Amino acid sequence: MLSKFRPVMVLLLAALLLSLVGCAPKAAADGPKTVKVLTMQQAGPTPEEMNEIVAKFNEANPNIKVEIEYVSYDALHDKIATAMATNPPSYDVVLVDDIWYAEFAKAGYLWDVTAKIDAQTKEKVFAAAWDITTVNGTTYGMPWLLDAKYFFYNEKILAEAGFSAPPKTWEELVEQSKVIKEKGLVEYPIAWSWGQAEAVICDYVALLFGNGGSLVDAEGKPAFNNEKGVQALAWMLQTIEDGISNPASVSYVEEDVRNVFSQGKAAFAVNWLYMYELANLNADESQITGQVKFGLMPAFAGSGVESATINGSMGFSVVDKSPNREAAWEYVKFLTSESIQKEYSAHLLPVWSGNYEGEALDSLTKLNEATPVTVPAFKAQFPFSHVRPKVPYYAEGSKALQLAIQEALTKLKTPQQALDDAAAKWVELQAK
Amino acid sequence: MTQASIPRKTLNLRQQEMRDGMWMLLPGILIIFIITLIPVLYTFVLSFTNTPLSNPRPQDFVGLANYLAFLKSQQFWQAIWRTFYFTVVSVGAELVLGLAIASLIHSRPPGWKFLRTSLIIPWAVPTIVNGALWRWIYNADYGALNGLLMSLGLITKYRAWLTEPATAMNLVIIADIWHSLPFVVLILQAALATIPVEMEAAAAVDGATAWQRFWLIRIPLLQPAILVALIIRTVEAFRVFDIIYVITQGGPAFGTVTISYLTYLESFSYGHLGSGSAMSFLISLFTLAMALIYIRLFYRPEVRA
Missing domain, CATH: 1.10.3720.10 (MetI-like)
Known part of the structure; x- marks a missing residue:
């Protein structure tokens, strides 16, 4: 009886198979192209501003549709790596952190744009910015975000404690913090991003270099477990025990630091440039507007270092396997262009060096409410910034160092033991 | 029904139902095969290799080395x-x-x-x-848990x-x-x-x-x-x-x-x-x-x- 259904079954099966085949990606046809962008919603322009930039881009390029997807910084690396496993990849343009360029270049994810950058562009963008997107002489994208961690302080709290200037050394910070604590102005004077994420490496690098240390030596071997590195880590632990560093720092990333500082619960904070506008000028986001000031990142007394911080810069790159590479590159060029970067400089300073000299500097500092303060802060702090090693195994090496720092901060191991174990892991990774 | 019939007629009712049943199950089996079994087998093959994520085709076979490495990994x-x-x-x-x-x-x-x-x-x-909810609740500086315990007088x-x-x-x-x-x-x-x-x-x-x-x-x-x-x-x-x-x-x-x-x-x-x-x-x-x-x-x- 049922056998009369057989043709129906065969038809259904055929339809199923066809629909599966239909899932296979089609080659991009002529006509409108879609450029899919993966970026992050922390630092840099807000999503509203990013959409405005797309609208402006479309005035000149009506045929290129731009779709932007945002993830948190801590999800970005893994999201890119998994998206690259498909063909064609899920994105055409990706935001790449300084420390991932070596890994991604080795894996062949990114399009070589060395020949596409004209001499004028090459000349006008900071040389330090090109170092971000360049691996072994090959350039894999346009630099976009030239950032460092800055030292912020709450002027009102410091004044109430009787201090007219921010600390110049970490020792001085401890002294000021003790007074602030004694006067009951805040419970924990400084908040850090020491959670188990890249954020803790950034803060540690600032302290490490501020103590005259470095992550690796001239031969690329791990150097963070020497005396300087151990001292920096021991200092971190000591400030938690003394109630100077917020003990919750061990579970915090940058956004937590911003929230605590913006609520007036910390006198000092270490964070990226984006915090300035949000904490000092944006009343929806902050209870301490008008009280936020920049100080030069302190260093340890007797280290011979004036200031040291982390260089956390990023670039936009075109995906090598993208079917729309040319269209994607057009968008990247537009997004990173001098005029767009100047227009949206409230949360992000331009990578174009010409803006920081002479008359251009005047106009840059007058672009919006933030730049009169952020531009001088950048000029003062950025020369003291240090990059992390550009190595293909960075993600794994960094995780080992994150673990070591947290093991020391939670007293599972001594700072020396923890850093020695991480150094052994780095040596093992280098040997692979 | 005439005598000179096709062989299919010799199937009894039960066999016929079985056969039709198989046809009906086939799409389902096919889907399960495609979305479950193939990835599982693929993973199994990959587990004997040193394949990098950047090029996810099975390569660089290492036998049981991955499994043995775990036994030693703290x-x-x-x-x-x-x-x-x-x-x-x-x-x-x-x-x-x-x-x-x-x-x-x-x-x-x-x-x-x-x-x-x-x-x-x-x-x-x-x-x-x-997860996001509880992350907020547990936050040390503005979380609800601290607020609750404070108002109950359980923490100072x-x-x-x-x-x-x-x-x-x-x-x-x-x-x-x-x-x-x-x-x-x-x-x-x-x-x-x-x-x-x-x-x-x-x-x-x-x-x-x-x-x-x-x-x-x-x-x-x-x-x-x-x-x-x-x-x-x-x-x-x-x-x-x-x-x-x-x-x-x-x-x-x-x-x-x-x-x-x-x-x-x-x-x-x-x-x-x-x-x-x-x-x-x-x-x-x-x-x-x-x-x-x-x-x-x-x-x-x-x-x-």
Whole structure:
């Protein structure tokens, strides 16, 4: 009886198979192209501003549709790596952190744009910015975000404690913090991003270099477990025990630091440039507007270092396997262009060096409410910034160092033991 | 029907039905094959290689090296231990609390319908949202937990909750229990509803105490439902990932890195697809083993009265 259904079954099966085949990606046809962008919603322009930039881009390029997807910084690396496993990849343009360029270049994810950058562009963008997107002489994208961690302080709290200037050394910070604590102005004077994420490496690098240390030596071997590195880590632990560093720092990333500082619960904070506008000028986001000031990142007394911080810069790159590479590159060029970067400089300073000299500097500092303060802060702090090693195994090496720092901060191991174990892991990774 | 018929006619009705049934099952089998079996086999093959994530075609065969490396890896065994701890505490608490709440609802206290409905809410919340919720609750500087404990006078100043590995693990477990408990309650409560009232009433007449009625009538009759809840929840808890990713990112000091989280780090953060696949395979073996143990221990063919 049922056998009369057989043709129906065969038809259904055929339809199923066809629909599966239909899932296979089609080659991009002529006509409108879609450029899919993966970026992050922390630092840099807000999503509203990013959409405005797309609208402006479309005035000149009506045929290129731009779709932007945002993830948190801590999800970005893994999201890119998994998206690259498909063909064609899920994105055409990706935001790449300084420390991932070596890994991604080795894996062949990114399009070589060395020949596409004209001499004028090459000349006008900071040389330090090109170092971000360049691996072994090959350039894999346009630099976009030239950032460092800055030292912020709450002027009102410091004044109430009787201090007219921010600390110049970490020792001085401890002294000021003790007074602030004694006067009951805040419970924990400084908040850090020491959670188990890249954020803790950034803060540690600032302290490490501020103590005259470095992550690796001239031969690329791990150097963070020497005396300087151990001292920096021991200092971190000591400030938690003394109630100077917020003990919750061990579970915090940058956004937590911003929230605590913006609520007036910390006198000092270490964070990226984006915090300035949000904490000092944006009343929806902050209870301490008008009280936020920049100080030069302190260093340890007797280290011979004036200031040291982390260089956390990023670039936009075109995906090598993208079917729309040319269209994607057009968008990247537009997004990173001098005029767009100047227009949206409230949360992000331009990578174009010409803006920081002479008359251009005047106009840059007058672009919006933030730049009169952020531009001088950048000029003062950025020369003291240090990059992390550009190595293909960075993600794994960094995780080992994150673990070591947290093991020391939670007293599972001594700072020396923890850093020695991480150094052994780095040596093992280098040997692979 | 004529005599000179095609051979198909010689099939009896049962065979015919079988054959048509096969045709009907074929699309389903095909889909299962494509979306389940092929990836599983692919993972199995990858687990014997050093394939990088950047080029996910099986390459660089290394035999059992990935599996042998785990045996020696301290991080791996610590993750396994944490996963067992998470699973036992989480599922154990859910079962005890689930049984208590299901019994409470079963006794029809005033407002039991409201209780039953509102219980579903935590379960309806997506795990990621649940994680974000608890991350806020546990926040040391503006979290609700500190606020609550302060107003109750249980603490004198705000505490940092997620900065000590063992505490962080227990707090993640509480968040997981909050999310998964409704599922256990639902299963047990539905099973309770099928137990004839007369059985417990008759036992009461015969002089059985409430304790005896609970242990000698209710528990044995609930056994199949408990088994179902136990297997489903154990397998789920053993693979826990998302709630940890949101609340602690595996921190502090890897204190909440379970085996699934380690697999994620290995495969996607470090890009070692080969050893990541080997780890996934071990997780499957562990969960399968646990399901088999449960069935051996608890499953008995129904005894008819």
